[in-house]
Amino acid sequence: MDNHVKTALIASLDKFAVVSGNESLQLEERLVEIFSKDLGFLEKVEEFDEAFNEYPAFEPLREVFFDLLMINFFANDVKKLEEDYLESDEWADIEEETIERGTELLNLLLYINECHDERIKPELGDFLKEFLLVEEDEFQDEFHIYEDLISNQQLVETSIEDIVSHAGMIEIAEEMEELFVPFMAFFHQPKVSEEVIADLNSFSANKEFDIAVYTLIANFNKN
Known part of the structure; x- marks a missing residue:
């Protein structure tokens, strides 16, 4: 998981939790685990959405955290893939499938x-x-x-x-x-x-x- 993303995610969740009066630790641990997994992007999205579904108090953050998931993919996950992966048909299909997200x-x-x-x-x-x-x-x-x-x-x-x-x-x-x-x-x-x-x-x-x-x-x- 990209360090900038991790720092931002944890700090943001913590502040939201304090101001809204909710406990964020379990969701935080779950998201860090998902972001760090060696999975395809859409598989991560599926687990990401399941995590937010389980913690509805944090729903307002779902789509901005989706942006973090995307940034994490660009900064970290894509290094493990083919050099021109972001130019591939597979990535084009993923972009099309997630066009309404974030x-x-x-x-x-x-x-x-x-x-x-x-x-x-x-x-x-x-x-x-x-x-x-x-x-x-x-x-x-x-x-x-x-x-x-x-x-x-x-x-x-x-x-x-x-x-x-x-x-x-x-x-x-x-x-x-x-x-x-x-x-x-x-x-x-x-x-x-x-x-x-x-x-x-x-x-x-x-x-x-x-x-x-x-x-x-x-x-x-x-x-």
Whole structure:
């Protein structure tokens, strides 16, 4: 299992458990075991879903943790497969089968990996323009998905209270509706911050999710 993924998964689950008042240790151990298994991706997905089915209190995290499962596959599992596996028909079929799974968090985690490779600090403008290429004509789907981040980039320079307050006043695209606050919180403070977590706890209407996802991203960003 990839170390960045493991750190992010455990930290995120722990925070969700604390804020929601649930016990996470058994699910945590189960997920770490699944992520670490030498199985095909779809077999892991099946066991992953069974684990979440057994712990319904953590259902809000299912799809963002699916993104972690995917990142873990790219970072760890794929090394055990043929060099061009991600170009194979088999992987194309898997992508088709799982096309409705996961969230836009996957893009942010891929971007953070790229930042680690290039030894640069994650920044919202760079994520939007250089990674997602939202200003390019052929990437207008991304533009529409991330339009609310694009038009509100100035919020990362404000406060968590302002980010949360603004999110409650605008119509956010479906793909980013739940992720807007944790994404903005991360670009506001990319390093794990107890102050950010405390502010999310104070101001967010969806505090369990926002804190868990911010914690996931910020811990994944640890280099």
